[in-house]
Amino acid sequence: MRTDKIIRFFVGAFVVGSLLGLMGGLLFGGPSTANTAARGDAESAEPAPEPAAAQPMTPEKAQAIGANELGTIMVLEYHKIGSPSTEWTRTPEDFRADLALLWDEGYYPINLRDLATGNIEVPAGKTPVVLTFDDSSPGQYRLLEDGTIDPDCAVGVMQAATRAGRWASRATFFVLLDVRPADHLLFGQPDSQSEKLRNLVSWGYEVGSHTVTHLNLKEASQEESVKQLAVSKATIEKIVGSGYSVDTMSVPFGAYPKDDSILAAGTHEDLSYRYLAAVEVTGGSSSSPYSTEFAPLHIPRIVVDGGSLRAAVQRFKDNPKLRYVSDGDPSAVSFPEGVPDELGAALADLGRPIITY
Numbered sequence: 384m385r386t387d388k389i390i391r392f393f394v395g396a397f398v399v400g401s402l403l404g405l406m407g408g409l410l411f412g413g414p415s416t417a418n419t420a421a422r423g424d425a426e427s428a429e430p431a432p433e434p435a436a437a438q439p440m441t442p443e444k445a446q447a448i449g450a451n452e453l454g455t456i457m458v459l460e461y462h463k464i465g466s467p468s469t470e471w472t473r474t475p476e477d478f479r480a481d482l483a484l485l486w487d488e489g490y491y492p493i494n495l496r497d498l499a500t501g502n503i504e505v506p507a508g509k510t511p512v513v514l515t516f517d518d519s520s521p522g523q524y525r526l527l528e529d530g531t532i533d534p535d536c537a538v539g540v541m542q543a544a545t546r547a548g549r550w551a552s553r554a555t556f557f558v559l560l561d562v563r564p565a566d567h568l569l570f571g572q573p574d575s576q577s578e579k580l581r582n583l584v585s586w587g588y589e590v591g592s593h594t595v596t597h598l599n600l601k602e603a604s605q606e607e608s609v610k611q612l613a614v615s616k617a618t619i620e621k622i623v624g625s626g627y628s629v630d631t632m633s634v635p636f637g638a639y640p641k642d643d644s645i646l647a648a649g650t651h652e653d654l655s656y657r658y659l660a661a662v663e664v665t666g667g668s669s670s671s672p673y674s675t676e677f678a679p680l681h682i683p684r685i686v687v688d689g690g691s692l693r694a695a696v697q698r699f700k701d702n703p704k705l706r707y708v709s710d711g712d713p714s715a716v717s718f719p720e721g722v723p724d725e726l727g728a729a730l731a732d733l734g735r736p737i738i739t740y
């Protein structure tokens with residue numbers, strides 16, 4: 384395997400990133416590795432999901448819980464976190480309120496990978512929700528000069544809610560590796576990029592690909608598209624280390640390539656890749672991964688701006704049969720008989736018991 388090439392890319396990207404960071408006056412004193420590790424431990428506290436039921440799931444239990452694991456799941460889309468509020472900028476105050484609303488309404492965060500694989504571990508009666516962040520802008524994850532996390536960046540808000548027992552550290556960050564402005568290159572603080580990716584993963588978050596340069600896959604050549612899909616995955620995996628696997632990606636601009644199959648798998652020189660899931664820019668709630676309607680390479684999202692999240696939450700209240708409700712047991716798939724047609728039917732090859740009531 385020609386790892387020399389990956390390393391060259393990796394080093395090149397970071398030399399460029401560092402230089403641009405210096406030029407932009409963005410150089411912050413990085414904390415020592417020991418401090419980083421200590422902070423990582425302190426930040427990892429979160430309420431553990433309820434243990435899976437010791438007894439097998441039954442129709443009676445599923446009914447008592449109101450489980451509907453063929454229901455739809457919201458995949459929320461965030462871009463910048465900061466002020467003032469614009470179409471693509473959510474203020475920290477609004478983001479805090481989003482988490483509080485979701486928690487109070489019975490939602491529980493999971494990563495996109497967990498949606499794609501159907502490995503949905505949330506407590507019984509809860510509804511999974513996926514928070515996604517595109518473009519790795521600074522307000523998503525910013526360190527202050529003393530090395531602590533800015534309490535007003537997205538990670539700061541989520542970690543605080545998690546420590547308060549009102550959230551869990553799950554979300555998917557689709558990051559960029561070579562872009563202008565350079566402050567969108569892995570959250571913009573050149574000295575801390577590696578530390579941030581490793582911390583995110585160690586705390587339970589997911590890091591996915593948004594291509595290397597925010598490439599328009601509809602307009603780019605297939606060769607360039609495959610190259611960026613391969614290199615972005617390999618580069619992130621190398622930074623995170625410890626056998627981390629990048630499994631999901633966000634399609635820049637929602638501009639899909641003519642041949643979607645290059646998202647699922649491909650090979651560039653000596654780099655092979657495969658993605659389990661790709662997300663769109665719009666489209667509403669996602670079908671359940673257990674449903675015949677689930678399209679893993681075209682997972683729709685809900686852009687969070689203005690009152691769009693509150694409206695989406697209200698839609699589930701108005702149409703409760705469309706909402707995914709967990710039975711709390713990842714080893715079984717439970718749903719009521721006679722679900723609405725738009726939820727589809729259970730896939731035949733789920734490899735786990737189906738419980739209906």
Ligand SMILES: [Zn+2]
Nearest residue numbers: 517518635636
């Ligand atoms: Zn983007």
